[in-house]
Amino acid sequence: MNAKLKLFLKFLGYACAIFVIFGPISSIVLWSLAQKWYWPHLFPQELGLFYWQKVLGGNIMHSLALSFYIAILVTLLTLLFTVPMSYLLARYKIPAKGLILTLFLLPQAFPQLPVFTNAMVLLYRWDLVGTMPGVVLIHLVGALVYSVWTLVSVFRSIPIALEEAAINVGASKLRVFFTIALPNAIPGIIAASLLVFLYSLDEFTGTLLIGSPFITTMPIYMYKTAMGYEMQVAAITALLLMLPGLLLLFLIEKYLKSQYLATFGRG
């Protein structure tokens, strides 16, 4: 193959890849700036920030704040419930360990919607549908599973020799956890919490069922505006919604091992 052709093919490959990835995203960027866009025109007749100003001054800010509030709460609760537990699962002989791990696999293995509709019936009984606690609880289901998976593998990847040495010189098990295991696991725990945060921020199915009609998080707001053909508002919401994920990808891509990522992104 001659050099020119090779260069051309390489260029073509990059162009295709960029179009495949950014093509769909570019459509929403365009819509977010379109002040006037009548078909059959291929590009908006008038571009501007009018809708951005309008949307950012409106009730989207409420949804944005609500989404962040829920996501932070879910992340904190998840860490509290799963960090010590994952350590125990990774290091100790636990009765019925197989059963516990299987329990934490179930939500990965089956479709969520049919299960969540039945969970909704239960939450109705406890008056939790349409409330914050209800939404936080339904987010926790996915978040806990995801966090346990990640954290068990994080704790397992820390060499056990360090902890054994500390035990040999007489450190208590509690002290070993706080002074050796926990500090070594911090990078993994940060990665896990960022991904749990993102999971909660993007969660749609559970929130649609459990949160309606009072809890309108960003994904729900986006869905409603898109279905109502409020094109510019939906586009702006979509852009705001994808920002945290992209930021995360750029910031910590190096530290995210592929096994953490592989279980992410189902819904």
Added chain:
Amino acid sequence: MTSVRTRIAGMALFVPAIFILSVLFVYPFFRSFIGSFRVNNHWGLQNYLTVMDLYKGDILYTLAISLASLLILLIFAIILGGFLRLKQNTVLEFLFKIPLFIPFVVVGHAMRVFLAPHGTLNAVLAALGLVNLQNPPSLAFSATGIVIALTWKNLSFALLMMMGAFRSIDDSYIEASYNMGAKSLRTIVSVLMPMAKGAIAVSAVLIFTSMIGSFSIPIMLGAGNGPQMAMVDLYYQIVYQNNYGAANALGVISYLLSMGAAIYYLRMVTTHER
């Protein structure tokens, strides 16, 4: 050695997570089985008959869409993953990680506008002379649109799985293949692919399951009339018909279609925890 008190304290750490998961996942999961066999306070198969009557076509439609997306993804991931294994390219690798971090609803909406008759895709294709804009094809609210959106969203996952598998193959096999005179594509198809057979099968099962259970993309891109994917039917049964029996029967069918992934995960636990 460990005192009873420490043991109890240890067990207490498991309680919140297990409680939440049991009450909000395991119990509802079993309830959907029970609910699917309940008809007006009696036991019976009526719900399944209703579902078969109403949704046989939609279940086949769901299978067809899932299989089509899966096939495209596997071909893409094996070829691109293979090339990236043979020749590292961090730019492409990074680029194809992006879809994983875009929320499902955003993908759904982006595809609605991207694939619309006067959307960006047709604009570009028209500029290349491939599409006539007087009579533009609309992919947005069709099976093709759903396949494109599901494929796009799963690009990263498929590629990550495949590259993980290919990276665990030793360089010496690749060198041997090159020494025998094989080109890159040949090396991918006859060396990397057969050696990663197991991993390819696992990825296929996991991707297929997530497609069967997909909800947000099909509900945003599905046509108003015509076939729907199973999860959309289920949602409408709950919201518009308030028919939990039929919804649960549809749910149980979706569980059965997901058995492949369940078996894989179960085997993973049993082999790892010996």
